[in-house]
Amino acid sequence: MSTINPLTDILERIVTLHRNEVRLVGVEYGLHPVHLEVLYYLSRCNKFSDTPAAVTEFLGTTKGTTSQSITLLASKGFLNKEKDPDDRRVTHLVLTEKGKEVASKAIPPVVLINGLEQLGNDSEALREQLETLLRSMQKATNSASFGVCKTCKFHQPVSDGVFFCKLTKETLDLEGGELLCREHTIK
Template sequence: METINVFDLIERMAALIRSEERKKCTELGLQPVHLQVMDYLSRCNRYSDSPAALTKYLGMTRGTVSQTLLLLEKKGYIQKIADVNDRRMVHLSLLTEGHAILTKAHPADLYSQASVIFNSNNSQENVFVNALTALQKANKSQSFGLCKTCKHFTTSQDGFFCNLTKEQLSQKDSEKICQEHTVI
């Protein structure tokens, strides 16, 4: 019996995906990581729009993320705004230019491939979700789930509320990625 290494399988899938993404990206004149960053920024809430969160999400080092952000800022795709309360912290946001690039890049062949590949058995998507969750647990890294699926998320008559930060949440907030996300 051959011992199949799941880690190896995952890495090779990622390698294929990356090399495919690279092809797409060179046409647009940017790196895969740039799109990843902008995609994340379009899907994260105010607790998670920081370089530190990005670092954890992407699994890169702080230095690398810092460089990437510098470049994206210089190109006019994103914006940095210092936090009012904690002046160490920086909030990132996608500018209209960035949104434009993102929508231009998104409906790529890559995703049409994905649907072809996974449409037959989309119930198995859960396997991937579970695997990722398990890996995150083993690695003690955060889950980066949607706000409204979090343990700290509650809904009252005034709307939505986070029991961790003790703050009101908008409908939009609740549908975004949060780094404080905790599985119920």
């Protein structure tokens, strides 16, 4: 009798199929999956999390791999490097329209979106279960959560259109609450 949990086999297959679909989109643009992951992350993160260090932490790659990926993506016109106006030591990575287009095309793959749509009402229960699994793994590996801002303990709604971040002491628009944040702390 096997001691492997069937769920691990299912998750492994989903991850492999996901990776293969992402790889196929990358071939079209001469990009590797890690490059697409950088683009996708930058398309989903907030202004506090669009730095090379945040990309490195999110992807769990080396500084060298991240630096090479950023250099390649910039040379191919997928992103621009911009110095922070308040702290010239900080570089922000800003997607170009081309970068945004590729990020939205590559991740999540269409086959995953279609599969999730087939779940119908069951998708919310699955989301909650997978989020519990993710949080458990992040805690066990001491990884940052990189969660959506509106789920952070520092997120404080002010009105229908804005919220206040108690960590950065900034008022931000509601759209920013839907983005990933490096500083995210679970409530």
